[in-house]
Amino acid sequence: EIVLTQSPATLSLSPGERATVSCRASQSVSSFLGWYQHKPGQAPRLLIYDASNRASGIPARFSGSGSGTDFTLTISSLEPEDFAIYYCQQRSDWAWTFGQGTKVEFK
């Protein structure tokens, strides 16, 4: 099973600041990595697929990068609605896994 480790666990920031979330895989997942945003009581929302492609309707302030074992989700300028938990997920092998999540909270 491929283990995804996200860092940091919590990110305390203010609106307008830049958020950077990292996801490291225990072995290469090529570019088969996605990012989701999840708010309490809601369904998760796909932001990025295949490491760097924004899903339909996702604002341009969200971007993804990386390949192999190291990936990054960047939110260029935080909007109030962006405070949430972010998860990476790999689909490289047929036992898909999520990272443990990174909470982006108000500073």
Added chain:
Amino acid sequence: QLQLQESGPGLVKPSETLSLNCIVSGGSVGSSRYYWGWVRQPPGKGLEWVGAMFSTGSTYYNPSLESRITISVDTSKNQFSLRLSSVTAADTAVYFCARSGYDSRYNYYYYFMDVWGNGTTVTVSS
């Protein structure tokens, strides 16, 4: 607009079988090149991938659940289902159903979950 809605009992007794349905509207569960899957979130924890079924009939399950899980599609009812046997308190979670996505800009079907149900809470308790 595709919509998914989970349905099933909110309370299941230990050792019994958890059965959930995901009702599909605004689209067909028989659509090719998509997969239909399940994700769960135990209380206070993160997301956990449960399993997925492709339109070809191929299924892929979380190895930790593989001996207890079945995902199936019922095209006559336009829904797909999750069955998890021999449940314990560790199976208590919010269960989400989801479908993979399609990017019309590139005519590309991608294998990440793009359309989700709202989730249903299942508690395992006697």
